[in-house]
Each structure stands twice: as C-alpha cells, then as structure tokens.
Amino acid sequence: MREDVFRLSLPLHDEAVFRVLRFGRPKAPGPVVSIMAGLHGDEYNGPYICWRLARLLDDLEDGLVPGLKIRGQVRMVPAANPLGINLSERFWPFDESDMNRLFPGYEKGETAQRVARALFDALAACDYCVDLHSANPFIKEVPQVRLYEDAARYVDLARAFGLDVVWPRATTSPLVRTFFTYNVAKAGIPTFAIQMGSATRLNRFLADLVFRGLVRFLIEVGVLTGRPPVPPPNGRNIVVAPGGVEEVMAVESGLFVLENELGTYVEAGEILGRLIDPVDPRPAIDVAAPRAGFLFTVRTHPLTYQGSLLARIARDDSTGGDLG
Amino acid sequence: MPAGRIETILELKMPLDERLRIYAHAFGSSGDEVGIVTGLHGDEHDGLYVAYRLIRHLRELPVERLKGRVVVVPAANPMGLDVSRRFWPVNRRDINRSFPGRPDGNPTDRMADAVFRRMKGCRAAIDIHSSNIFLREVPQIRLGTAFADRALPDARHLGMEVVWVHPSPTVIETTIAHNLNLAGVPTYVIELGVGLRITLDFAERVHLGLLNFLHRLGIIDGAPPIDPAPPRVARSDDVLYLNAEAAGLFLPATALGRTLSAGEPVGSVLDPIRGEVREEIRAPAPGYVFTLRAHPIVYPGSLVARMVKA
Numbered sequence: 001m002r003e004d005v006f007r008l009s010l011p012l013h014d015e016a017v018f019r020v021l022r023f024g025r026p027k028a029p030g031p032v033v034s035i036m037a038g039l040h041g042d043e044y045n046g047p048y049i050c051w052r053l054a055r056l057l058d059d060l061e062d063g064l065v066p067g068l069k070i071r072g073q074v075r076m077v078p079a080a081n082p083l084g085i086n087l088s089e090r091f092w093p094f095d096e097s098d099m100n101r102l103f104p105g106y107e108k109g110e111t112a113q114r115v116a117r118a119l120f121d122a123l124a125a126c127d128y129c130v131d132l133h134s135a136n137p138f139i140k141e142v143p144q145v146r147l148y149e150d151a152a153r154y155v156d157l158a159r160a161f162g163l164d165v166v167w168p169r170a171t172t173s174p175l176v177r178t179f180f181t182y183n184v185a186k187a188g189i190p191t192f193a194i195q196m197g198s199a200t201r202l203n204r205f206l207a208d209l210v211f212r213g214l215v216r217f218l219i220e221v222g223v224l225t226g227r228p229p230v231p232p233p234n235g236r237n238i239v240v241a242p243g244g245v246e247e248v249m250a251v252e253s254g255l256f257v258l259e260n261e262l263g264t265y266v267e268a269g270e271i272l273g274r275l276i277d278p279v280d281p282r283p284a285i286d287v288a289a290p291r292a293g294f295l296f297t298v299r300t301h302p303l304t305y306q307g308s309l310l311a312r313i314a315r316d317d318s319t320g321g322d323l324g
Numbered sequence: 325m326p327a328g329r330i331e332t333i334l335e336l337k338m339p340l341d342e343r344l345r346i347y348a349h350a351f352g353s354s355g356d357e358v359g360i361v362t363g364l365h366g367d368e369h370d371g372l373y374v375a376y377r378l379i380r381h382l383r384e385l386p387v388e389r390l391k392g393r394v395v396v397v398p399a400a401n402p403m404g405l406d407v408s409r410r411f412w413p414v415n416r417r418d419i420n421r422s423f424p425g426r427p428d429g430n431p432t433d434r435m436a437d438a439v440f441r442r443m444k445g446c447r448a449a450i451d452i453h454s455s456n457i458f459l460r461e462v463p464q465i466r467l468g469t470a471f472a473d474r475a476l477p478d479a480r481h482l483g484m485e486v487v488w489v490h491p492s493p494t495v496i497e498t499t500i501a502h503n504l505n506l507a508g509v510p511t512y513v514i515e516l517g518v519g520l521r522i523t524l525d526f527a528e529r530v531h532l533g534l535l536n537f538l539h540r541l542g543i544i545d546g547a548p549p550i551d552p553a554p555p556r557v558a559r560s561d562d563v564l565y566l567n568a569e570a571a572g573l574f575l576p577a578t579a580l581g582r583t584l585s586a587g588e589p590v591g592s593v594l595d596p597i598r599g600e601v602r603e604e605i606r607a608p609a610p611g612y613v614f615t616l617r618a619h620p621i622v623y624p625g626s627l628v629a630r631m632v633k634a
Contacts (some may be wrong), residue, residue, distance in 0.1 A: 009571040011621050013597050094623065095458065096416065108567065111625035138415065174497040175421070249428070253337045280341040303414065306337055307430040 005077065006118035008111065016082050018115065020122045021050070023057040023074040030072025030222050031127035035214075036119070036180055037077065039099045039131070041084015041091070042199040045207040046132030050078030052211045056229060067227035074223060075126065080119055088200065090136070101175060103183040120183065128157075128221055129184045129191040130214065134199045138301040139309060142263045143196040143210045143235060148182050154190045155239055160220035161194070161213035164235040164263065165296050165314055170242060198300055209233040238294055240314050246291050248311040250275060255302040256310060257284070260295060265316075268292045272311050275304060289313055327351075328383055333397070334438035336431055346435060348397045348442055351382045355392030356447035358543055359509075360534065361439055361500065362397070364420045364451070366404020366411070367519040370527045371452035375399075377531040385544065392543035395446070400439050408520070410456070423503040440503060448478065448541065449504050449511040450534065457519035458619040459627065462580050463526050463533070465555070466513040468492045468502060475510040476557070481540040482512060483533035483552035485581070486614050486632060489559050518618045556612065558632040564611055566629040568593050568622040570602035576628075580616045583634060590629050593622055610634040 006018040024030070035053070037046030057074060059065050079085050083093050091098050097112040104124070105117030123129065135141040144165035145158040151168030158166040176182050185191035196210050197203030216232045218224045250256065254275040260266060266289040274284035287310055289295075297312035304310070334346040360378065362371025375398030382394060399405050401419050404412060411418050417432040425436025443449050455461045464486040465479050472489040479487050496502050504511040516530055517523030532550050539548035568574060570593045577589035584590070584607040593603040611631030622628065 009624060011571045011573065011623065013595070091416070094621070095456075096410070108565075109625060110567075110627060111623040114625045136415065249430075253339045255339060277339065277341050303339055305339065305414065305431045307426075307428060307434060309430070 005122040006115060008115065018077065018080065018082065018118060021054050021076050021078065023054075023061060024070045024072055024223070026073070028070070028072050030070075032073045032075065032125075033218060033221065033223050034123035034126040034129045034184075035074065035076035035132065036080055036123055036130070037132040038079040038081055038085055039180060040133065040199065041081040041087065041089045041093070042137060043090075043134035044200075044202045045134045045197045045210070047078045047085070048202055048204075048207050049132055049211045049214065050076050052208075053214060054078070056215070060224075065229055068229055069225050070223065071225050072127075072221075072223035074218070075123060077119055077123060090199065100180055101178040103178055103180045120180070124184050124187070124189075126184075126189060129181070129189055130217075131181045131191070131193045132210070133193060133195050134197045134201070134203070135195060135297070137199040138299060138303075139297055140198040140203075140262055140300045141195045142296045143194065143206050143213065143233070144296060146193040146195060148176060148179065148185060148191075148193070150185065150188075154192070157190050157221070158192055159237050159239065160217045161192070161210075162216050162232045162235050162237060163194070163210065163213050164238065165294070166237065166239045167245065167314070168240065168242075209235065236294065236316075238314055238316050244315040246293065246313045246315070247309060248272065248287065248290060248313065250287070250304045250306055250308045250310050252285055253305045254285070256287070256299050256304040256308075257302065258298055258300065260298070262295060262298045264295055266292060266295050266313065272298070287311075291315065327387075328379070331442075333442045334435060336434060344403055346397065346400060346402060346438055348395050349379050350393065350395045352390045352393035352543070356541065356543060357393035357395060357445065358538060358541065359443040359446040359449040360394070360396045360452065361400050361443065361449070362452040363399040363405055364401055364439075364500065365418075365453065365456075365519070366401045366407070366409045366413070367457055368410075368454035369520065369522050370454040370517040370530070372398055372405070373522050373524075373527045374452055374530050374534065377527070378534055381535065389545045390543070391545050392447075392541070394538065394543060395442065397439055397442065400435065410519070420500060421498040423498055423500045436500070440500060443500070443504055444507045444509060446504075446509050449509050450482075450514060450537075451501050451511060452514045452516070452530065454517045454519050454521075455515055455615070458617060459615050460518040460523070460580060460618040461515040462486065462614045463514065463516040463529050464488060464614055466490065466501075466515060468496065468505065471505040471510065475505070475512060478510065478537070478541065479512060480552060480554050481533075481537040482514065483529065483536055483550050484514065484555050486612075487555045487557045488563065489557065490563075491560055556632050562633050564608060564631040564633060565627060566590055566605055566608070566631070568603060568605065568626045568628050569624055571623045572596070572602050573620050574617050574622045574626070574628055575620070576616055578613055578616070578629075580613055583610070583612045584631070585610050591617070605629075607631065
C-alpha cells in the first residue's frame with residue numbers, strides 16, 4: 001500500500017510528494033520494521049534496494065512467492081529527499097540543509113524541519129529500524145552496518161544482515177544527535193545504519209548484497225517466515241572492536257591515485273595508492289597501509305586535501321588479530 | 325601609528341601546488357586582546373566591510389591611544405568567499421559547524437582550529453555574520469543562554485538594537501561562539517543585513533559599535549564614539565516566528581525595525597500563475613520586526629519574519 005506521508009506545495013504550483021510504502025496487515029502479530037532511504041539526494045543505492053524489496057513484498061502479498069509468508073509489517077520511505085533526488089543534490093536543494101542533521105524535526109519549523117518531522121512520525125514507531133546510505137561522493141564503502149546508540153546490545157542483530165563489517169561507531173560529535181538513526185535508537189529501538197558503495201552511483205552488485213542481507217534480517221526478526229527467496233550475502237561479518245578502525249588520512253594535498261582494491265585484506269606497509277601533484281611533477285608520495293586488516297573504505301574521488309580520508313582498515317579480530 | 329602585523333594563521337596546501345592562507349591583522353603589543361572574526365560563511369559580506377573599516381581605523385590610530393590588543397580575522401573562509409559559496413566549497417561542510425576543530429583533520433577542521441587557537445586567549449570575541457541569503461536582520465547580538473549572564477553586561481557597548489538570548493540547539497555546540505564561550509572567552513555573535521549584499525547603514529552602525537566596545541573595554545583610549553541606549557533583551561519566549569504556510573512569492577508589507585501592532589500586515593504570499601494572493605501574513609501580537617525575509621521564494625514553513633514582543 002502506498003501512502004503520502006507529506007505533500008509539500010512548491011512555490012510555482014506543483015507538489016513534492018513524500019511517499020511511504022506499507023506491507024503486511026496493520027494488526028499483524030509480527031514485528032514492524034521501518035526502512036529509510038534517500039535522505040541524501042545523491043545516494044541511489046538505498047532507493048534501488050527499496051524498489052527490490054517492494055517488488056518482493058508485493059509479489060508475496062499476491063501469493064507469488066511460494067514458501068514465504070509475511071508475519072509482521074514493513075514500512076519504507078524509498079525517497080526521503082525527492083527534490084534532492086530529482087536534482088542529484090545531496091542536501092535539501094533550496095537552502096542546502098542536510099536532511100540527516102534535522103531529526104527529530106519540528107512541525108512548526110522551516111520547511112526541511114517539517115519534512116523531517118513527518119518522516120520521523122511515519123517511521124519511528126517500530127520494532128526495528130534501518131537507514132540505507134551510500135558513502136559521500138568522495139569515498140566508496142563495502143556493505144556495512146553501523147551502530148550508534150547502545151551499540152553493544154545490537155551487535156548480534158547487526159550480524160544477521162550478513163554483510164562484511166559491523167561497526168559500533170563511538171562518536172562524540174554532537175551532530176550525531178541530529179541523525180535519523182540516533183533519534184529512533186534513543187527510544188530503545190534497535191536501529192541500523194547501512195552504508196554501501198558511493199554517492200552518485202548505483203553500485204548494483206553491492207546494493208544487491210544489501211538487499212539479500214535485508215531479506216535475511218527480516219527473516220531473522222520474524223517479519224518474514226519460511227524459505228528465503230534469495231541466498232544470504234555471506235559477507236565477512238567482521239565486528240570491529242573499539243579502536244579497531246585505522247583511518248588513513250592524506251598527509252599532503254594532491255590527486256589520489258588509488259592502487260588497491262576495496263574489500264580485500266591488506267598487509268602492513270602495502271601500497272594503497274599514491275598522491276601526485278600534476279603541476280609539480282615530483283615523485284609521487286606513497287600511501288601505505290599503517291596496519292594489516294580489511295580495507296573497507298577507499299577514496300575514489302581523486303581530489304585530496306591534507307587530512308582527507310583516503311582509506312579505512314578494520315582489524316579483523318575474528319582471525320586472531322592482525323593478519324600478516 | 326600602531327604597528328599592525330599581518331599574521332598567517334593557517335597555510336593549507338592545495339592539490340595543485342598552491343597555498344590557501346587565512347590571515348589575521350593584529351594591533352597592539354600588550355594588554356587585553358579583543359578578537360573579531362568575519363567571513364566564516366563565504367556568502368556573507370557585511371563583515372568584510374566592517375573588518376576593512378576597523379582595520380583602517382586602527383592603522384590610523386595614534387599609537388599611544390591603543391592600550392590593549394585587537395586581532396581581526398576578516399576572511400575565515402577565503403575559498404568560499406573567492407567563489408561566493410557559503411561553506412567549504414569542496415564538500416559543502418559548514419566551517420561554523422566544525423569548531424573547535426583539529427590541527428590534523430580535514431580542511432574545515434584545520435580552518436576552525438586555526439581561528440579558534442588564535443582567538444581563545446582573548447578577553448572577548450565577536451563573530452560577525454550576515455544571516456543568510458534568505459533573511460535580512462537588523463544589527464543584533466545573539467547569545468547562548470548558558471553564557472548570557474557573563475556576556476550581557478558588556479553587550480550593550482556594541483550599540484545593537486536587540487540582544488537575543490536563545491537556548492542552544494545541538495548543532496550550535498559546534499560553532500565558534502559556543503566553543504570560545506566554553507573556553508572562557510565571552511563571545512558575541514553579531515548578525516546584520518543579508519547574504520550577498522553590503523547593507524551599508526547597518527555595517528556603519530556595527531563599525532561604530534565595535535569602536536565603542538573597544539573604548540569601553542579600555543583597549544582604545546579616548547572619548548567613546550557613541551553612548552548607546554540599552555538594547556532590547558529578548559529571551560526565547562519574547563521572540564515570535566512568522567512562517568509562511570503557503571508556497572509562492574513573498575512580498576513584504578513592512579520594513580525591518582518597525583514596531584507593529586497586532587494584526588498589521590507583514591507581507592503576502594502571491595501565486596504568480598493564477599494571479600491570486602495565497603496567504604496574508606499579519607503580526608500575531610504587537611512587536612518589533614528584527615528579521616524580515618529578503619528572498620522572495622517561500623515554501624510552507626519558510627521563515628518570513630521574527631519579532632520581539634512589545
């Protein structure tokens with residue numbers, strides 16, 4: 001069932017429509033899962049995954065998926081920033097507000113705060129919540145689950161997605177308190193921020209893995225019961241311990257030439273890439289892995305400033321510490 | 325005349341063998357220092373003009389009249405100002421949401437850190453803003469509730485119409501003002517005018533206010549240039565927000581700085597396609613208009629005015 005959570009009249013006579021899709025009977029005995037996608041208008045993997053899941057759930061409700069039943073409910077907002085998606089703009093295009101810095105929103109506030117409030121009200125009352133994101137346009141990520149509030153409690157549930165990395169991310173920035181996930185999780189609801197791929201791209205292979213992970217999660221928590229319609233993603237499920245992520249920052253500005261591969265294990269000292277300056281053609285500066293581990297974030301945009309993130313490496317404790 | 329010195333407080337290497345520098349112009353050699361920063365947002369220009377006026381004044385001031393120190397950072401986001409973008413243009417990160425910053429972080433962290441470190445020893449600091457491209461503001465001071473008691477007594481020397489004491493939402497914790505206040509530097513955010521323009525009469529008033537502040541704090545010796553009346557101090561409950569409920573073209577029916585009675589028109593939202601008025605916005609209570617929308621496009625929720633209750 002599709003329903004408009006919010007219709008925003010535009011200055012010159014059209015409307016922006018914020019749609020929520022609902023599956024399962026309203027009084028179904030099973031749990032309710034909310035899924036948010038497209039808060040950043042330049043991220044297309046989440047809306048694509050919602051489409052795949054909606055197709056599956058539509059077929060399920062039409063009795064076209066033998067051996068699988070829906071016991072609970074799924075609610076999803078596949079395109080939370082429709083103006084941004086139309087224009088491939090990350091933020092709310094009119095005033096450049098970051099939609100994911102406005103939660104829980106304010107119904108009497110500025111336009112984007114009102115939208116945030118309506119989205120929050122449509123999704124926050126649930127048993128489990130998932131927010132789908134791509135990385136920003138500068139980096140690319142393997143499929144991973146990030147936990148913010150009460151992270152330790154939900155690690156096992158996060159592993160149910162079967163993706164490559166589970167990252168309980170300790171952050172002290174006050175900005176986190178304006179995230180959608182933080183505000184849902186604050187009410188004690190297990191909430192998972194899933195990252196994959198890159199903004200401005202549809203990374204079909206990675207997004208399909210996350211779709212399969214979502215289906216696995218829905219079965220795990222009892223929203224769906226029966227035979228899985230797609231195989232699980234079989235990711236590495238590396239749970240990052242506190243301090244287990246090494247962030248590699250650029251020591252110099254320049255163009256970053258990536259020479260390693262996302263989603264592989266690297267040895268300490270292995271070359272990740274090189275920094276060059278085309279108008280000052282001195283030898284390149286090597287960027288080496290400071291420790292061994294799983295390369296789960298890489299910079300794909302060549303433009304690099306001092307302090308720009310080039311890579312993230314996760315220590316894989318499941319294999320007994322640093323590899324190599 | 326006092327020897328002003330131009331300091332380079334940050335040198336950021338750019339990708340193509342260029343340097344981006346943030347400059348501070350410092351005057352005086354001993355005594356209390358007052359810090360002034362402008363241009364954290366690259367689409368705000370009143371502060372640049374105010375910095376020009378102040379630096380020019382200090383350059384021409386006889387040396388014996390400078391009893392303390394003044395440091396001015398006129399352009400804290402030089403790249404944003406160069407290309408007329410509000411934020412750090414590369415990834416649109418707001419420098420004024422990056423404080424206190426980090427010396428080894430990404431560019432916005434480093435810019436914030438450089439400005440913060442230069443200011444944190446000051447006796448007082450002033451951060452000058454021109455609202456944004458949507459709203460025009462009468463010259464006013466913004467103070468966070470937590471710091472108001474300490475900062476209020478000297479606020480009147482700045483000669484602004486309004487001092488707005490407001491509680492801090494989460495994001496404000498990452499501004500320069502919040503972080504300087506936490507570090508013990510009473511910090512005043514001055515808002516005036518609108519983005520992308522210089523509102524000259526307002527900027528001249530802020531210039532005089534700054535000079536008066538420097539006189540009253542004993543940084544500059546001599547007769548203070550103005551004797552301002554106490555400002556209206558507005559706490560959260562004293563401020564009325566007027567938001568459009570319809571989308572369309574906003575046409576103001578009043579002017580900044582006017583005192584309206586209840587029901588007086590503030591503006592209307594027009595529908596240019598049908599040729600109709602979609603909404604008439606009126607003062608909900610008597611009050612003084614200290615913010616008025618300058619950008620004509622409105623959505624449901626767009627702020628069109630703020631008033632201090634009379």
